[in-house]
Amino acid sequence: MPKIHAILTWEYPPRIVGQMAHHVERLATELSKGMVPVSVITFHDGPYIHEAVSECLEVHRIPNPVEPHVTVVTWSLTLNSEVQRIVSDIYYGKLGDLNLLDVHDWHFVAAAAVLKRALGIPFIFTIHSLEDHRTPDPSSSLSSCIRGLEWLGIFESELVVTLSDWMKSEIERIHAVPQFKVRAIPPSSPSWIKETLDAYQKVSGFHPKG
């Protein structure tokens, strides 16, 4: 049985909001080239789509079952139930063992926290950016909600991954996270995929072949 890694991301090409879409696509592609089975679960503004990209890479594009929305938080959290549905489909299906979730930014950490408690699937929280850096008003109630979801992901995840040492120090500063919980794995590093797999192995006990 192959061990499947699921990557949760609110953007994935052709949906591109920032730089995260390209980062996750490159990560998923490189992992799958190394024969690590990857399921990407992402948002799609339309009917559900399943794409079998290659032998080891599939993409689930899911719509939000609830519309319209008053804030990005209600949009995100109603979408989380669909994320839980797809991850559970993989878990209960016959595709293989679901080994790990890699959650990119705050949008799907609520789904991951419940999947961890319910099904025992550990998760890594990869942080690309923080609300305090994005928002013009960190003291607003909406930013407070998003910061709370960031904290949930940091607290519930087994490991927090950042793309730079600077972001690692910012997370430690803003969220008062102990250093051992955060690991910087820059995608510009030649050992990016190797270090990512090391992180996956640390969290899930997964040992890639070859």
Added chain:
Amino acid sequence: MMLIRRFQASTLRGDDLASLGVMMLSWEFPPRIIGGLAAHVHDLSKSLVQKGVEVHVVTCDFPDAPAYEDVEGIHVHRVDSYRYPTPDFATWAAMMNVNLQTKAAEIMASTKKIQLIHAHDWLVANASVGLKHVFRIPLIATIHSTEQ
């Protein structure tokens, strides 16, 4: 559907319900009383317990009410209802559902006895739908009132 039929048939006969567990989700439960929903969930849960059903109610916290208590055989779990400022009521409900769902998942995974989720009104819909998918058990939604 099988579980729902079994639930209904067993309730009517009043026979072996000792193996049935229900996860009740409600944003209000005494002493937190907003409208009639709190009393309804309390009375329903109490009646189910009297018939041998294991009932867990996950609900919002309330000043001086304990995080867990046994209320006439009902397992009542009160979670942090998210008391920080939110831009509007729907966003508050979404944040409250995160805490509600996380606690319910923890209980359901540990007891392994819950066979049915019973959600009361839209305020707990998001948590309930996600739990249904994750645990692969039926969900009943009781609608007490609608927005329109």
